[in-house]
Amino acid sequence: xxxxxxxxxxxxxxxxxxxVVAAREHGVGPEQLRLIGIDADxxxxxxxxxxxxxxxxxxxxxxxxxxAADLTTEIFLAAVDSAHNYRPRRGEPxxxxxxxxxxxxxxxxxxxxxxxxxxARLRGSALLDEDDAARLDARIDAAARSRQLYQAMNRLPKxxxxxxxxxxxxxxxxxxxxxxSGMHPATARVRLHRARRKLRTELEAAATPQTSTKEKR
Amino acid sequence: MTQQQKPDDNFEERLLTRLKAEVAERGAEAARLEAEExxxxxxxxxxxxxRLAFAGGAAVAALATVIAINAGSGNxxxxxxxxxxxxxxxxxxxxxxxxxxxxxxxxxxAGIRSQITWLPAGMTCSEPxxxxxxxxxxxxxxxxxxxxxxPGTAMTIGVMTAEQYRELSAEYRRGEISGDEFHDATGNVxxxxxxxxxxxxxxxxxAPGPSPDLDVIINGPTAxxxxxxxxxxxxxxxxxxxxxxxxxxxxxxxxxxxxxxxxVIAEEAAERGIKPIxxxxxxxxxxx
Numbered sequence: 001x002x003x004x005x006x007x008x009x010x011x012x013x014x015x016x017x018x019x020v021v022a023a024r025e026h027g028v029g030p031e032q033l034r035l036i037g038i039d040a041d042x043x044x045x046x047x048x049x050x051x052x053x054x055x056x057x058x059x060x061x062x063x064x065x066x067x068a069a070d071l072t073t074e075i076f077l078a079a080v081d082s083a084h085n086y087r088p089r090r091g092e093p094x095x096x097x098x099x100x101x102x103x104x105x106x107x108x109x110x111x112x113x114x115x116x117x118x119x120a121r122l123r124g125s126a127l128l129d130e131d132d133a134a135r136l137d138a139r140i141d142a143a144a145r146s147r148q149l150y151q152a153m154n155r156l157p158k159x160x161x162x163x164x165x166x167x168x169x170x171x172x173x174x175x176x177x178x179x180x181s182g183m184h185p186a187t188a189r190v191r192l193h194r195a196r197r198k199l200r201t202e203l204e205a206a207a208t209p210q211t212s213t214k215e216k217r
Numbered sequence: 218m219t220q221q222q223k224p225d226d227n228f229e230e231r232l233l234t235r236l237k238a239e240v241a242e243r244g245a246e247a248a249r250l251e252a253e254e255x256x257x258x259x260x261x262x263x264x265x266x267x268r269l270a271f272a273g274g275a276a277v278a279a280l281a282t283v284i285a286i287n288a289g290s291g292n293x294x295x296x297x298x299x300x301x302x303x304x305x306x307x308x309x310x311x312x313x314x315x316x317x318x319x320x321x322x323x324x325x326x327a328g329i330r331s332q333i334t335w336l337p338a339g340m341t342c343s344e345p346x347x348x349x350x351x352x353x354x355x356x357x358x359x360x361x362x363x364x365x366x367x368p369g370t371a372m373t374i375g376v377m378t379a380e381q382y383r384e385l386s387a388e389y390r391r392g393e394i395s396g397d398e399f400h401d402a403t404g405n406v407x408x409x410x411x412x413x414x415x416x417x418x419x420x421x422x423x424a425p426g427p428s429p430d431l432d433v434i435i436n437g438p439t440a441x442x443x444x445x446x447x448x449x450x451x452x453x454x455x456x457x458x459x460x461x462x463x464x465x466x467x468x469x470x471x472x473x474x475x476x477x478x479x480x481v482i483a484e485e486a487a488e489r490g491i492k493p494i495x496x497x498x499x500x501x502x503x504x505x
Binding site: 036037038039040043044047048051055069072073076077080122124127128129131132135136 | 227228229231232233235236237238239240241243244246247
């Protein structure tokens with residue numbers, strides 16, 4: 001038995017350049033995604049397309065700027081690592097990336113107390129300067145309410161929580177969210193419905209007098 | 218260039234720089250593995266088919282550097298340059314589509330029978346005039362023909378035995394020569410004279426232009442035939458089984474043989490699981 005090759009065969013020079021041109025025009029699609037781990041040009045296009053969404057994703061869950069920078073870095077490193085395993089049935093590139101981001105952020109919660117410094121290839125927080133810090137802090141502040149919601153989801157079963165997170169917090173479509181979490185769309189819809197109902201009851205039960213559950217106009 | 222407005226020195230840009238370096242490193246590693254695979258896969262197609270290798274990844278860089286050395290210095294005629302490799306192989310760089318008899322002679326000296334036709338811009342040979350041989354490429358897949366286009370040395374033919382090819386790729390693997398040097402020596406086509414059967418020969422035809430602009434390659438030319446101002450040319454390369462009829466020049470279809478090139482790329486891409494890019498129909502053409 002042959003082991004799975006670690007990296008795909010590079011395509012010919014020309015088909016590679018064609019991929020870059022196509023990606024420039026239409027974004028990095030499923031056809032090009034597998035190459036982002038070995039083609040710096042394609043990677044750049046992919047990164048520029050998604051870096052903002054990834055940062056928002058992170059600050060909706062993490063309230064610490066250093067950790068947010070580290071996580072952003074780790075998410076893209078993980079994308080680079082696993083791009084060659086990408087298959088189009090795993091969803092569009094965005095769903096795929098959010099799936100990675102979700103796994104990492106969830107894992108981060110567990111790992112936080114452990115030492116992680118040793119294994120990091122590249123520490124994003126080391127790249128932050130003062131301006132970045134201020135900018136990230138603003139972003140983190142803006143996402144405060146999302147983080148509250150994220151905390152509130154804690155008591156939901158994992159599968160329900162996953163889908164609600166992606167739809168309510170990250171504004172993915174149900175289809176995208178299903179792809180990102182590896183669920184069948186129909187299953188995802190049922191779970192989303194349940195999760196919303198449970199969360200609503202929970203939030204209503206926990207609501208303090210000053211927070212009205214709904215504003216009417 | 219997709220450059221944002223800001224003069225960007227911020228976290229996102231710094232992170233991008235670092236990540237790109239990481240990716241570039243992996244790209245180099247992938248190219249190295251590919252060369253390694255190519256060298257170990259070689260014996261599989263030892264017997265019948267002429268050996269044909271395609272330059273992969275690093276050729277992008279090579280193409281860029283080639284422009285600078287365009288107008289062919291060195292030995293041979295101005296139209297092409299012949300370099301003898303240390304290991305005994307020969308590399309022929311075709312600088313411009315001129316001096317067909319000279320190039321035929323150079324190839325013959327290296328042990329390759331060939332029929333070469335250079336035509337005026339916008340012309341091509343009427344097909345078919347020979348039976349194309351199906352050739353297995355070192356990088357995998359079968360090739361019946363191949364079209365190359367670009368400025369300067371769009372076509373570089375390496376003539377060497379499979380052993381020499383393997384030796385070069387081993388040197389590359391051991392880090393004794395760079396990827397550019399490896400591709401420079403092996404060319405974008407590598408032929409093993411000892412693998413040719415008595416009835417097989419190389420057929421090359423080509424003409425000046427078209428512009429190697431990738432937009433043109435993808436979208437088709439906007440003018441009937443665009444001659445590349447940098448002296449680019451396109452050349453079709455094939456291996457023939459049996460006799461080769463003489464070239465009867467006919468007007469090239471719109472876009473020269475770029476369509477053929479796209480087809481070959483699409484096939485190659487399909488083998489690697491990459492969805493081919495469908496060329497957009499040329500704008501001026503009326504829809505069916």
